[in-house]
Amino acid sequence: MTAELLRSVISQQRVPYNNQAGALIDAIKAVGEQLIAANPVELAVGNIVRRVLHIIREEDLSLATAAVAGLNLSAVSDDEDDGEREDHPVLSAAAVAAAARSTLRPPSLQTLLEDMPDSAAVPQSSSSGGDSEGKSKSADKSSRSRKLKHDIIEAVNELIQDIATCHEQISEQAVEHIHQNEVILTLGRSRTVMEFLCAAKEKKRSFRVFVAEGAPRYQGHVLAKELVARGLQTTLITDSAVFAMISRVNMVIVGAHAVMANGGVIAPVGLNMVALAAQRHAVPFVVLAGTHKLCPLYPHNPEVLLNELKSPSELLDFGEFSDCMDFGSGNGSPLLHVVNPAFDYVPPKLVSLFITDTGGHNPSYMYRLIADYYSADDLVVQRRPASGN
């Protein structure tokens, strides 16, 4: 998750280079494509790219609407504006408000502009093309583009901040969901879950936590250690004991890798099993996810297409099983396959509630949230790299 954050931050920091909206969008798309292609399973990267694109569009739009006189509407942005206006009249209003807010804090602009080039020097070269283009165009419309750039940087900044603070915002809601003497089950380790539980603990709620260890990565051990350090009553169980224990559990709280548009969740491996068990015993299955994990894709066969198979060595000791591995060499195909997927897909019907930084939502509401955060144009563009897999 931190890796996702880092990467997303990089992708955002490149933004200020590009001044003109259209060129900016192209540049970001190019970078975004590369990023997404680099690891198609890390959906959060794509999400952030889309978010940034959306911000650019919004800012561009808000500027355009502000300058109703329409002195210098570029052809590119004009078209997009029209599309946007029809699609999300409400959103643009919100964006105007956001832009207005951002202008209240001018000092950060300078520092950001100076910071950006340094940090942005690291990422891929693809952005440079966009840069020069953007810069040349920006020459003639300097006044407007400066404003645009400023607003975009502000908004992206806000996005970064949002993502950075999403844990806190989510964990603020903890007391509303955890009552005294509650028994909570979680699997593996997620920082969001950890902070969520700790926030409830700080509010003087006493409850017990069952942590399934989350083989083969055993992140549950880490989580258990952290929770115990915070003074929570923690019991570590094996993954196989989940079904046995779930009947005594009041709530399952887990983190997610990504939330799909249909309300399904791509989650660490094993959670589908937990969700099924929770459904069997009518235990609420709560997924904590920042809005940056909200992915505007509708999953098709996500267990296979959006998964990642890790090294078998996590499951089997190569040294120990080297003799078995050899058996296949005779007839061409190996007799022994080791399957070690990284993620599970939890269908929306198994999820009781999403808690995001904007509040709690039903799985069926996810598509609407997505419309809030992404613009429809970007979905199509991003599908190109996605379909490459």
Added chain:
Amino acid sequence: MEARRTSRIPIDPKVRQVGFFAPGALRDRSQSGPLGLSSSPPVSNISPAGNSLSPVMIPPPRHASDNFVLSRPLAVPVSASTLRPPAVEDRMAVGSYDASELLLGTSASSRIGDGEFSEDYSVFFRRSSSGKFASSLPSGGFDSTAMKINPPAVVRAAKKPAAVIEKSGGAVAEMQNELPTSSKPLKEKTTKAERRALQESQRAAKAAAKGPNSGGNKPATASGAATPMKEKASKAVKQVPSSVAASDKKGGERIPEKDKKKDVPPPRMQFDDKNRVEKAKRRAVVKPTEARNRVELFRHLPQYEHGTQLPKLESKFFQLDPVHPAVQKVGFQYLEGDIVGGNARCIAMLRAFQEAIKDYSMPPEKTLARDLTAKISSYVSFLIECRPLSISMGNSIRFLKNRIAKLPLTVSESEAKDALYSDIDRFINEKIVLADKVIVRHAATKIRDGDVLLTYGFSCVVEMTMLYAHELGRQFRVVVVDSRPKFEGQALLRRLVAKGLSCSYTHINAVSYIMHEVTRVFLGAASIFSNGTVYSRVGTACVAMVAHAYRVPVLICCEAYKFHERVQLDSICSNELGDPDVISKVAGRADVNYLDNWRDKENLQLLNLIYDATPSDYVSMIITDYGMVPPTSVPVIVREYREHLWI
């Protein structure tokens, strides 16, 4: 009445299916029990008759018909009310399997009146389960309701003559046990003297056993004098409750009004009761240190630190003289985890008992049956200290004690020992080895070319099934699902790959990923309870659940001797806790060391469950040595066949 009749109809096919599916089974249940392969029914029918002295009991069926006027009315209500906790009325109303079986029993008495009761009870069963029963049903049914209203009266009336008759024969006590088919009801009657003795000893047992039995720790020592009490106490302690055996006894001596109260199966010891635990501790040979970070939810189960007992035990090696060395060895092996798996543990235990019996010499002025039973009980409690018994072990201990109890008094010591020795041999052969073979045959018919079979952990029967199907030339793939902390699946994987089967290996978390391609799930079981719950290694429930969610049939392979009439709904009330330390460490993964000193942390507990309970609705089919049955038929097998074959 109508409800009941309809309820019978679905039962019959299930019962029959048992025989029907068995290849080569001639459906000759009337003569020899359900399967041609399991030849124990005839043996068990004959041997008691052969050994017996009392003329009354020479031909068991004959006896049955003779005494039925007396015994039947007595037996039926008593058995109904004592043996199965649910009240008779309930079952009548519900019209469940039990009700119909009860109906069978009661209608038997009505038939007797008509003089058309067949000599062999099993024949009756059979006949009644085919069409003929329907014709006799009205009268039988009404009788049963009448019976239900005034069981005490009937029982009392019937009891007196029964008792009188029984007084005459010395070996009558044995006789009741030996009635092959209807033994359970008949066992209820015992001679008055016997009854009184038992009653007294039970009272004593209750006083004492309530205390000591809480430990699974040496309850037997508590009882010095009265052997039945010993037996009972230890039985109560057994995780594997011999509730029928115990309640049989209980039910037998008490007058029926009290029966309902006594019905409650012997309480398993609850480790949250401090008094009992303390008492038990004082008696224990193995003195385990209590775990420091105990899981609150499982305070009722023993939570001890593992790996600490053995040195202590070894130091005590010579003080353990009451325990036979063979038994001792097996106990240590349990303790160390050298012998795992229901069948392996059971066989090891029985072999050890065999040794012990061989070396046993009867002390003077004691009866063999009682003394040996006491001995066995003490061995058993020793084994319990090493590791709680599995259901299969409990059942086989029950079998052994039954055999001992049924030894005729006149048989010489060496003969008795020989008989027991061969009984145990027979048990192992028929109930475990042969049963496995039958199961493998059945299960292999469910494997088709192109199948992808999923299995979890390491079940011997499942392994044999796959190897057998492979030998038959079936083309299939195996997915071995494994889990922490035992990684039993790796052993299975190694063996299957060595035989040239194509395998995939994964861990339990990925089971929903792999389930897409799977066409059958084969699982083993430690026990199957009469509500269809499958009690097996932890994680089985998860696998079955995911398979159910993906519409993949789940086949459970389990020998019938592991069936148990207990019912269980969750995995919490009764379970076994393993060593928590193995959870904190991951074999072969030195990097996972976050919890190295977890014991110092007060708030952290590690829970290592051994078993879990799979709800019956996840199970498509249970493959036993009696054929392939749905989980709803488990109580039928438990009731009918168990009684046929063992007693």
